[in-house]
Each structure stands twice: as C-alpha cells, then as structure tokens.
Amino acid sequence: MAGSIQTGEGSGQTGAFAPLREPPFRRIWTASLLSNFGQLFLGVGAAWQMALLTDSPSMVALVQTAMMLPLMFVALPAGAIADMFDRRKIAMAGLGFASVSAAGLTTASYLGFITPWLLLGFCVLIGAGVALFAPAWQASIPEQVSRKNLPAAVALGTISYNIARSFGPALGGLIVLAAGAKAVFGLTSAFFLPLLFAFFMWRREHVPSRLPPERIDRAMLGGARFALHSPDIRTSLTRVFLFGLTSAPATALAPLVAKDVLQGDAAIFGILLGAGGVGAVLGALFVSLIRERFAIESAVRLFAIGTGSAMVVIGYSNSLVLSCAAFFVIGVCNILTIALLNVSVQLSAPRWVTARALSLFSSAITAGVGVGAWAWGVVAGIEGLTFALTAAGIAAIATAAIGIVLPLRREADTDGEAVNIGYEPEVTLPLTLRSGPVVIEVEYDVDPDQAREFYGVMMEIQRARKRIGGFDWSISRDIENPAIWIECYHCPTWGDYLRMRDRYSQAEFDLQEHADTFNRSGHGRRVRRRLERPFGSVRWKADSPDPLQETVNYIGP
Numbered sequence: 001m002a003g004s005i006q007t008g009e010g011s012g013q014t015g016a017f018a019p020l021r022e023p024p025f026r027r028i029w030t031a032s033l034l035s036n037f038g039q040l041f042l043g044v045g046a047a048w049q050m051a052l053l054t055d056s057p058s059m060v061a062l063v064q065t066a067m068m069l070p071l072m073f074v075a076l077p078a079g080a081i082a083d084m085f086d087r088r089k090i091a092m093a094g095l096g097f098a099s100v101s102a103a104g105l106t107t108a109s110y111l112g113f114i115t116p117w118l119l120l121g122f123c124v125l126i127g128a129g130v131a132l133f134a135p136a137w138q139a140s141i142p143e144q145v146s147r148k149n150l151p152a153a154v155a156l157g158t159i160s161y162n163i164a165r166s167f168g169p170a171l172g173g174l175i176v177l178a179a180g181a182k183a184v185f186g187l188t189s190a191f192f193l194p195l196l197f198a199f200f201m202w203r204r205e206h207v208p209s210r211l212p213p214e215r216i217d218r219a220m221l222g223g224a225r226f227a228l229h230s231p232d233i234r235t236s237l238t239r240v241f242l243f244g245l246t247s248a249p250a251t252a253l254a255p256l257v258a259k260d261v262l263q264g265d266a267a268i269f270g271i272l273l274g275a276g277g278v279g280a281v282l283g284a285l286f287v288s289l290i291r292e293r294f295a296i297e298s299a300v301r302l303f304a305i306g307t308g309s310a311m312v313v314i315g316y317s318n319s320l321v322l323s324c325a326a327f328f329v330i331g332v333c334n335i336l337t338i339a340l341l342n343v344s345v346q347l348s349a350p351r352w353v354t355a356r357a358l359s360l361f362s363s364a365i366t367a368g369v370g371v372g373a374w375a376w377g378v379v380a381g382i383e384g385l386t387f388a389l390t391a392a393g394i395a396a397i398a399t400a401a402i403g404i405v406l407p408l409r410r411e412a413d414t415d416g417e418a419v420n421i422g423y424e425p426e427v428t429l430p431l432t433l434r435s436g437p438v439v440i441e442v443e444y445d446v447d448p449d450q451a452r453e454f455y456g457v458m459m460e461i462q463r464a465r466k467r468i469g470g471f472d473w474s475i476s477r478d479i480e481n482p483a484i485w486i487e488c489y490h491c492p493t494w495g496d497y498l499r500m501r502d503r504y505s506q507a508e509f510d511l512q513e514h515a516d517t518f519n520r521s522g523h524g525r526r527v528r529r530r531l532e533r534p535f536g537s538v539r540w541k542a543d544s545p546d547p548l549q550e551t552v553n554y555i556g557p
Contacts, residue, residue, distance in 0.1 A: 016152055016155065016156070016285050016287075016288060017152070017156070018149050018152055019144075019145045019149040019152050019153035019156055020156070022144060022145050022146070022149070024143075024144040024202055025141070025144035025145050025153060027198050027201070027202070028137075028144065028195070028198045028199065028202065029156060029157070029160055030198075031194040031195040031197070031198035032137075032157075032160045032161075032195055032198075033160055033163060033164060034191040034194050034195065035095070035191055035192055035194070035195040036160055036161045036163070036164035037164040037171075037187075037191055038102070038187060038188040038189075038190070038191030038192055039130065039164070039188065040164050040172060040273075041171075041172040041175065041184045041187050041188050041191070042067070042102065042123070042126065042184065042185065042188040043063070043064070043067065043172075044172035044173055044176065044184065044266065044269065044270055044273070045172060045175075045176055045181040045184030045185055045188075046063045046067075046119060046123055046181070046185075047060060047063045047064070047254075047255045047269070048173070048176055048181060048255060048266045048269065049114070049119060049181040050062075050063050050116060050119060051255050051256075051259060053114075053115070053116045053119070054116050056381065057253070057256055057377050057378075057380045057381040057385070058374065058377040058378050058380075058381050059116055060252075060253075060255055060256060060377065061249075061252040061253060061373045061374060061376070061377025061380075062120060062373070062374060062377070063119070063120065063123060064248070064251060064252045064369065064370070064373045065252075065370045065371075065373045065374045066120040066121075066123035066124050066127065067123045067124075067126070067127045068127065068366040068367075068369050068370035068373070069124060069127065069366075069370050070124055070125075070127035070128035070130070070131040071127060071130070071131045071134070071362050071363065071366035071370075072363050072366045072367040072370055073131075073363075074127075074128050074131035074132060075131050075134070075135060075359035075360070075362045075363040075366070076220050076223060076224070076356065076359050076360060076363055077216060077220055078090070078094070078131055078132045078133075078134070078135050078136070078355075078359055079135035079139070079223060079355040079356035079357075079358060079359025079360070080214075080216055080219035080220045080222075080223060080355075080356055080359075081132075081136075081216070081219075082135045082136040082139050082355035082356075082359075083139070083219065083223070083352065083353060083354070083355045083356055084213040084214060084216075084219055085213065086204070087136040087137075087139055087140045087143075087204070087355070088136075088140065088199055088202055088204040090132065090133075090136040091133050091136040091137050091140070091199050092196055092199050092200060093132060093133075094129050094130065094131070094132030094133030094134070094136065095129065095133050095192050095195055095196040095199070096129070096192075096196060097125075097128065097129035097132065098126050098128075098129025098130050098133065098192050099129070099189050099190075099192035099193060099196065100129075100189075101122060101125035101126045101128075101129055102122075102126050102185055102186075102188040102189035102192070103186075103189040104122060104125070105119075105122035105123075105126070105185045105188075105189075106182055106185040106186040106188075106189060108122070109180075109181065109182035109185055110182050126188070131362070134358075134359075134362055135355040135356070135358050135359040135362065136355065138154075138157070138346070138355070138358045139354045139355035139358055140204070141153050141154065141157070141346075142346075142351070142354070143204065144202075150343075150346065150347070151287065151288055151291060151343050151347070152287075152288055154287075154339065154342055154343050154346055155284050155285075155287035155288060155339050155343070156284075158280070158284045158287075158335050158338070158339045158342075159281055159284040159285070161280075163277070163281055164277070171270065172184055172270055173265075173266035173267040173268075173269055173270030173271075174266075174267060174270070175187070176266045177265065177266055177267060211433070211495060211498055211499055211502070212433065212495070214496075214499065218492070218496070219356070220356070222353070222356070222469060223353055223356025223357065223359070223360065224356075224360070225466060225467065225469075226349075226353045226356070226357065226467045226468070227356075227357060227360050228466075229463045229466040229467045230348065230349075230463075230467055231463075232344065232348055232408075232409060233344075233345055233348055233349065233357060233360075235406045235407070235408055235409075236341045236344050236345050236361070236408065237345075237360055237361060237364040238364075238402075238406055239300065239341065239399075239402065239403075239406065239408060240337070240338065240341045240361065240364050240365045240368065241364040241365065241367060241368040242368065242399045242402060243300075243304065243307075243337055243338075243365075243368065243396070243399060244364070244365045244366070244367070244368025244369040244372060245368040245369075245371060245372040245375075245395075246304075246307075246308070246368075246372065246392055246395040246396035246398075246399055247307050247311070247330070247334060247369075247372070247392075247396055248368065248369045248370075248371075248372030248373040248376060248392070249311065249372065249373065249376035249377075249380070249388055249389055249392045250276070250307070250310070250311055250314065250327070250330045250334075250389075250392075251273065251276070251369075251373075252369075252372070252373035252376065252377060253376065253377065253380060253385060253388065253389065254269060254272050254273060254327075255269050256380070256385055257272065257314060257323065257385070257389075258272055260385060261317075261318065261323075261385065261386075262318070262320055262323065264320070268320065271320070271324065272323060272324060272327050273327070275324035275325070275327040275328045275331065276327040276328065276330055276331035276334070277331060278328060278331065279327070279328035279329060279330065279331025279332040279335075280331035280332065280334060280335035281331075281335075282332065283331065283332035283333070283334075283335045283336045283339075284335050284336075284339060286336070287336065287339045287340065287343065290336065290340065291340065291343065296340055296341075296344065296408045296409070297403050297407050297408040297409070299336065299337075299340060300337055300340065300341070300400075300403070300408060301400040301403055302400075303332075303333035303334075303336055303337045304333075304337070304396055304397060304399045304400040305396075305397050305400055306329055306330075306332070306333040307329075307330055307333040307334065307337075307393075307396045308392075308393040308394060308395070308396030308397035308398075309329075309393065309397065310326040310327070310329040310330045310333070310393070311326070311330065311389050311390070311392055311393035311396060312389065312390050312393035312394070313325075313326040314326045314327070314389055315385070315386040315387075315388075315389030315390045315393065316386060316390075338365060341361070341408075342358075342361060344408070345357050345358060345361050346358065350503070350505045352502070352503050353503075372392075376388050376389075376391075376392050379391065421501060421504045421509055421512070423527060425527075425529055429531060431494045431531070432494065433493060433494055433495030433498070434493050434494070434495065435493060435494045435531060436491065436492050436493035436494055436495075436496070436497075436531070436532070437490050437491065437492055437493070437531075437532045437533070438490065438491045438492075438493065438494055438496075438497045438529060438530070438531060438532065439488065439489075439490055439529070439530040439531075439532050440470075440488070440489055440490070440491070440497070440527065440528070440529055440530075441486055441487065441488050441527070441528040441529075441530070442486070442487040442488075442526070442527050442528075443484065443485070443486055443487075443526040443527075443528075444484070444485040444486075444487070444515070444518060444519045445483050445484060445485075445519055445520050445521035446483055446485055446518045446519065446520065447483065447518070447520060448482050448483055450518055451477075451482070453518075454485070454515070454518045455475070457511075457514055457515050457518070458475050458485075458487065458515065460511055461487065461511060461512070461515055462475070464507075464508045464511055464512075465489050467508075468500050468503040468504065468508065469491060469496055469497075469499060469500035469503060470489035470490070470491065470500065471489060471490045471491065471492070472488075472489060472490045473487075473488070473489040474487075474488050474489070475487050475488075476488070483520075490532070494531075497529075
C-alpha cells in the first residue's frame with residue numbers, strides 16, 4: 001500500500017512513511033500509538049458504562065461530547081500557550097494531567113462511586129489534558145521532520161490514531177467484558193506514560209523570543225484575528241465544523257446501533273468502531289497522493305457524499321457485515337477530509353501562530369462533533385435511531401453544496417520563518433513595552449492613473465496588517481493632492497507593534513514591496529509612528545523634575 005504513493009525524489013514527493021526515518025518523530029509517533037489506544041479504550045469503556053447506567057440516548061451521546069468539549073474550549077488557550085512557551089514542556093504537562101485524571105476515574109470506579117455525571121466530569125478532565133497536549137504536539141511536528149516530509153508526517157499522526165481505532169475499540173470491548181470498565185480506565189492512565197517519557201527524552205532546542213511573552217488574552221485574540229483575516233484558513237475551519245456536525249452520530253450513536261439495532265454487546269460495538277478505524281488507516285495512506293492529484297474541493301465534496309450515504313445505510317441495516325462496511329466507508333471519508341484540511345491549515349500558517357491555527361482547527365472539528373453528538377442524540381431520543389441517522393446522512397450530503405459559496409483552494413506553501421523587514425524605527429521618546437496605543441501612518445505618493453490598481457493592493461495589505469496584529473486599519477486620500485494616500489492602523493502597545501514587526505513572513509514582505517512600487521516619491525515610503533494619548537511622556541508642569549532627561553534623548557513640552 002505504501003508503495004503506491006512512493007515516488008521518485010525527482011518529483012519532489014515523499015513516501016507515506018518517510019518521516020519515520022527521522023528519529024525524534026519516530027520515537028514520539030511510536031509512543032503515541034499506546035496513548036491513542038488508551039484514549040480509544042476510554043471512549044469504549046465510558047460509552048458502555050454510560051449505557052449500563054442509563055437508557056437515555058442523549059446521555060450516552062454526551063460521553064463523546066464530554067470528551068470533545070474541552071478540545072473546543074481549551075484548545076485556543078492551549079495553542080496560545082504552545083506558541084508562547086516551550087512546546088515540549090506544554091505537551092508533557094497536558095499528558096501528565098490526562099494520566100492523573102484517568103487514574104482518578106479508575107479509583108472512583110473501583111470504590112463504586114461512579115455516577116453518570118461523575119463519569120462525564122472525569123471525561124471532561126481527561127479531555128482537557130489531551131486538549132492542552134494536542135496543539136503543542138501538532139505544532140512541534142515541523143521541528144521533528146524536514147519540510148518536504150511535513151504533509152506525510154501530519155498524515156502519519158492520523159494513522160497513529162486510526163491504527164488504534166482499528167483494533168482499540170474491539171480490544172477495549174473485550175477488556176470491558178472480561179474485567180469491566182474500571183480496568184479500561186486504568187489502562188488509559190498507564191498508556192499516556194510512554195508518550196510522556198518520549199517527550200521528556202526529546203532534546204528540543206527552544207529558542208525564546210527576544211520579546212517577553214504576550215498576555216494570554218492578547219495571544220488568543222491574535223490567533224483568532226489571524227484565522228479571521230486569512231480566507232483559506234477561515235474556509236477550512238468552517239468546512240471542518242460542518243463536516244463534524246453532520247458526521248458526529250456515526251460514532252456517537254454507535255453503542256445504540258450495536259445494542260438496539262444489531263442486538264449485540266460491547267464486542268459488537270468495538271467491531272463497528274474497529275471497521276471505521278481500518279478504513280481510516282487505509283485512507284490516511286493516500287493523503288499525499290490525493291493532495292497531489294485531486295483538487296481539495298472535489299475530494300471534500302466526494303467524501304461528504306460518501307459519509308452521508310454510509311450513515312443512511314447504517315440507519316436501516318440489520319446486518320453486521322453491511323453495517324461494518326458502512327463504518328469502513330465513513331472511516332475512509334472521515335480521515336481523508338480531516339487530514340486534507342489539517343494539512344492545508346498547517347502549511348498555510350506561519351510559525352508564530354501555528355499552534356493557535358491548529359488549535360482553532362481542533363476546536364472547529366470538536367465543536368462540530370460535540371454539538372452534533374448531543375443534537376443528533378436528542379433527535380434519536382425523540383424520533384428514533386433510524387430517523388436520526390438518516391437525517392444526519394442527508395445533512396452530510398448537503399454539505400457538498402457548501403463549496404459553491406465557500407470553495408476550498410489549494411493552500412499556498414507558506415514559508416513560516418519570519419523575515420527582517422528593515423526600516424528600524426528611530427525612537428527618541430521614552431517608551432516601555434506597555435506604552436500605547438501606537439498609531440502607524442504610511443504615506444504613499446501614487447500616480448492618480450494607477451489609483452484603482454493601488455487601492456486593490458491596499459485591500460490585500462489591510463488583511464495582512466490585521467492578520468499579524470494591526471487594529472483599526474484605514475486608507476485615506478488627500479483632498480487637496482489626490483496623489484497622496486495615507487494608510488493608518490493601530491497597535492495596543494509598543495510591545496505589540498514590535499511583535500507585529502517580528503511576524504512578517506516572506507508573503508507579507510513581498511506584498512509590502514508590491515505596494516511600494518506604486519510610490520513615486522524619491523524618498524521611498526514615509527512612515528510615522530505616534531504615541532496616542534502620551535501621558536507620562538510630558539511633564540505636568542514646567543518646573544516638574546524630569547528624571548529621564550539625564551538618561552535618554554528626551555524632548556520636553
């Protein structure tokens with residue numbers, strides 16, 4: 001199978017397993033197999049335990065929501081933290097918290113204290129640990145493999161999970177039958193430890209920023225604004241949310257399919273999920289091939305139709321073989337959709353915001369799955385299981401039409417490294433990193449005959465400034481001299497402005513150079529940086545002491 005996508009080096013492509021030749025990635029990826037088995041064991045054990053504790057379809061579906069909910073709410077702050085600090089240490093902290101939480105669930109189960117809501121609570125805690133770990137792990141992949149191997153490495157990350165999903169649910173079901181759900185919870189705690197050790201042994205070279213870390217709220221806002229003003233990433237997040245929303249009942253309602261439709265036990269439940277996992281593993285092997293040979297929009301539409309059709313089959317099937325085949329198809333379509341969109345986000349985001357972009361991606365898919373699992377569970381409780389799966393299948397097929405309004409485009413292969421933009425500011429006013437707001441004005445002298453073309457370029461500049469930290473952007477034209485244009489934007493503080501300068505990638509730099517070609521003045525761009533509401537930079541009275549006068553070039557009032 002791997003040979004089918006292995007190509008010669010002359011084509012610039014790499015094989016599906018090429019990243020495993022790089023030792024740091026190989027060690028962490030291998031350890032992640034056990035961690036993924038632990039998470040799958042938890043999902044099977046918790047879902048089956050909930051089915052024994054209550055007959056409510058919505059409560060059973062809430063198990064998946066509880067595991068996904070932290071990924072929706074914790075992922076963005078976790079991504080911000082991973083961008084601000086050492087990703088290796090953040091990953092270790094998340095794994096340690098998940099392991100301790102799973103140990104707490106095990107203890108409560110052995111002591112007989114488990115209740116439906118306590119079970120959901122521990123699922124939330126374990127999910128929070130995984131949510132803290134995930135952005136740090138995904139954002140660190142480019143540090144473990146060469147750039148040419150990055151798409152294959154992202155696909156291997158999905159293969160690791162789906163190898164576990166192929167066998168983990170069935171094995172987890174057997175363990176539940178043999179030793180009970182509490183044994184599964186204990187294994188979940190233990191299986192996080194090898195991956196924790198692998199990260200501990202990774203000798204990552206952390207290069208701290210020359211500036212102090214941002215405040216967590218500013219970092220989160222910066223990541224959200226980057227995604228909002230990046231059309232390709234924004235579209236990918238919307239599409240993956242809708243896919244998760246409509247495909248969620250395939251897994252969320254699988255315990256009821258096994259129990260009520262197929263009249264089976266936990267082993268049948270595990271077999272159904274295992275069939276989906278096998279499909280996902282096989283599908284993940286073709287991520288690189290599909291990216292090379294097919295338009296991403298066409299592929300995502302096809303997989304939406306395949307997912308929806310398979311869910312309709314599951315809703316009406318009384319045959320284990322037919323249901324397994326449908327779960328297999330869902331596994332293939334699910335993993336290929338998510339992997340293609342994940343790779344697109346990974347390659348489009350520059351390094352300074354990679355973890356936050358990936359955390360938003362995780363939030364989007366988990367929000368879709370979490371909300372969808374709950375909503376379709378409620379529908380199943382009211383209208384029946386067959387109706388819920390059929391309706392969800394039709395909704396999944398309908399998402400293929402979303403591409404008419406929000407089409408996916410092949411991502412630009414962004415160089416994530418920052419570039420030195422030059423034009424170092426000359427500062428004679430005493431400033432600290434907290435001084436602000438700062439107003440930046442850029443003057444252009446443009447031939448009026450080129451005004452329309454220049455304005456179009458400045459609309460692209462607007463998105464670029466907002467992506468990397470600018471606020472309140474505007475462009476104005478001088479009434480007396482129409483050749484003069486003034487671009488203006490704000491940064492909350494001087495420190496935010498310096499960070500913005502450090503975020504220019506080659507794409508933003510080239511765009512600025514393009515805008516500068518319209519400027520016909522002999523002195524080049526004219527940039528003014530102003531401190532708005534400059535309290536503290538002037539003396540209150542003429543005879544007030546001025547301690548800064550001896551140490552800086554300070555101009556009084």
